[in-house]
Amino acid sequence: MGDQKESLRKITHTLAVKNEEISNFICTLKQSLENLEANSNRVQDDLxxxxxxxxxxxxxxxxxxxxxxxxxxxxxxxxxxxxxxxxxxxxxxxxxxxxxxxxxxxxSETDGFxxxxxxxxxxxxxxxxxxxxxxxxxSDNMSHxxxxxxxxxxxxxxxxFLPVPATPEIQVSECQVCDNTVTIVWTLPEPDNKIEHYILEHRRTNHEGPPRIREDYPWMVVEGIQETEHTLTGLRFDTRFMTFRVRACNKAVAGEFSEPVTLETHAFTFKLDSSSAHQNLKVDDLSVEWDSSGGKVQEIRKEKNRTNSPLHSPARSALMSPKRGPTARPGRDRFTAESYTVLADTMIDAGQQYWEVKLDKESKAFAVGIALRSLGRFDQLGKSSASWCIHLNNWLQQSLTAKHNNKARTLDCPIPNTIGVYVNYDEGVVSFYNAKTKQLMHTFRTKFQQPVIPAFMVWNGSFSVVTGLQVPSAVQSGQRKNSGTSSSNASLT
Structure with missing residues (x-):
């Protein structure tokens, strides 16, 4: 009896779902009839x-x-x-x-003749x-x-009637993704001089392939494109992929959208882990400000499905790395004493990553670099074998140094407003750049034995981090040129 009831409930549920689908379809048909009437009147009036x-x-x-x-x-x-x-x-x-x-x-008169x-x-x-x-x-001729x-x-x-424009086709092989810009190129099956412009739509996504029914991000629209290509600039790639589609428009009507194309826009995205920060640091997601009063102890957010150690992370891959690290520092408290440090919430265990840091050059001390998760709570950046950094000192006299394992090298270069950090985990390279000019400031070369994580220090100052950035082409080009040469910074590695 119980099985029959359960079977009947399943059939009833299936029928109810089907009835709902039919009801929704009836509403769609009614709406289509109304739209047909309105659109017919509109085109008749236009004619x-x-x-x-x-x-x-x-x-x-x-x-x-x-x-x-x-x-x-x-x-x-x-x-x-x-x-x-x-x-x-x-x-x-x-x-x-x-x-x-x-x-x-x-x-007949002769006189006067x-x-x-x-x-x-x-x-x-x-x-x-x-x-x-x-x-x-x-002339009396008016024939002219x-x-x-x-x-x-x-x-x-x-x-x-104007024909509906043909459907464009996005040429994936000619599209380019670099320097946080995307250039989309498309063609038409045959020339059409009636086309007035194109409409490009794009949206971020975390999966490869055609769009899904439910997406977290809406379509963004770019209208009035006159050429058969368009470059999107000023992007922040906080997802792995972007999906694109385009359609042609003449004076009267827009054609069908092209088949959606998904391009990989992989970039390094992270936030600052407030649970790791020294109590004198007021930490927002991507900015830090020194607070001499010490502030309140920030609550450690508990996240599900997080491992307790970076060594337990899934197998490394260039595409899936970096990985979110645990918000709490396992087995230890936040940084303390004179280690005014804060770590990111995302580990790097493969591939090439890049981020930028905008610093307040009036800070009494500032450091940016990478560290192992095993960095001690009293350790200052660059003063142990577990961290590599560039350090700005403004206390007695201004100096800029590269530090690792308690060894320092003074850098003979102007202090930039923004520093770019490049990490090639597989090659064991950490490079620091003037983010504006892309001039190389210093390079560490080592061999990472475990995942690393972005690390920062500030005393009596502030800084902010810019993530979601791809490795700039100028940086990649410079790294290729220097890959075959020996490092001048070997004493610090």
Whole structure:
């Protein structure tokens, strides 16, 4: 009986889920019908508007052409009427002169004939009829203002709805990810001069492959792209991947999105572990400020599924490293005495990592570097074999030194506002850079026997950390050049 009830409950649950799916689909269909009605009315109104604009343009062109014909006709009429008036006056004068000459010839009087003949001769010579041009000043031909709209008519007869733009294809081989920027390149199946712009969407994700139904991050939209490529700058890569898709748009409609492409944007991300910090340090996620009063003991956050030792972390891999370390320092309290130190919450046990530190150069003392998790609670950075660092001293006189195993080397370089830290765990390299100029300040070379962790120290000052950064290409290039050379810092390794 119990099994039958359980079976019936399962079937009922399945049916209820199916009914909910059908109900949701019915709502979707109803919404689609409403959208169809609204979209149909919208495109119909757009069509009416476009044809109205076309008619208005043709009417305006017709009025302009009619005005041109009227102006041409008026101008020629004026010329011809003036010429006609002048010719009529000349003809009237000539006829009067001709009548006078005939009367003189028919007169029988001899007295005064000679003088009369001379006067008539002079009048004929000066008559307007002999100064007139008998060629019309204006033509009556208006054929140059006739039109032939046969080609335009064919073009208008060929009007049709704009086609939906083709779906672009992202060229993964041409896309680039470097220096916290991503350049996306795409192509179309065939050229389309109707395309006005492209829309690119991207979002962060922690998995490789096509988008999933439920994602933690929303799509970010970049509109109005004119070219078939786009570069995203100023990114902070706090996830391993970014997914991209693009579509083309003409004046009327947007095409389908391209197949999503996921690119690896791996970068080193961590926060400061307040549970490890000296009590005189006020620790935020990525910033630290000296507090001479000592502050209150910060509570140690307990996190599930964390190992008690970095040695128990999963097998190392370049992609999965670095790893989150335990928030509490196993078997010991926070740093104390004169070890004004704080560690990061993420270990490095493989691969190449990079982060930057913005320091207050007015701090009385400051250090940045890496350390083993076994660093003692009284140990100061650089004064034991478990840490490597660059140290700024502002107490008596300003100095910048590289420190390891209680050995120090003075660095002959300007003190930057921001220091870049590069770690190549597999090669045993720790390098420090001027983050702005990418000038190498110092390099330690060693062989790590266990995972390391970013470490910081400050006394009477403050600093902030910038994570989510990829290894800059300038740093990678410099490391490749120096990989085959011996280290000048061997005495400190």
């Amino acid at each position: 009416q508007s476009e044809f109205g604009s076309l008619h208005a343009a043709l009417d305006e062109m017709k009025e302009n052409m009619l005005t041109r014909i009227k102006q041409e006709r008026a101008s020629r009429t004026y010329e011809l009427q003036n010429q006609l008036s002048a010719c009529s006056k000349a003809l009237e004068s000539s006829e009067e002169l001709l009548e006078l000459a005939n009367q003189t010839l028919c007169s 000679t003088q009369a003949a001379k006067d008539i001769k002079d009048s004929v010579t000066m008559a307007p009829a002999f100064r007139l041009s008998l060629k019309a000043k204006a 203002l006739m039109v032939d709209f046969s080609q335009e008519r064919e073009m208008l007869q060929g009007l049709k």
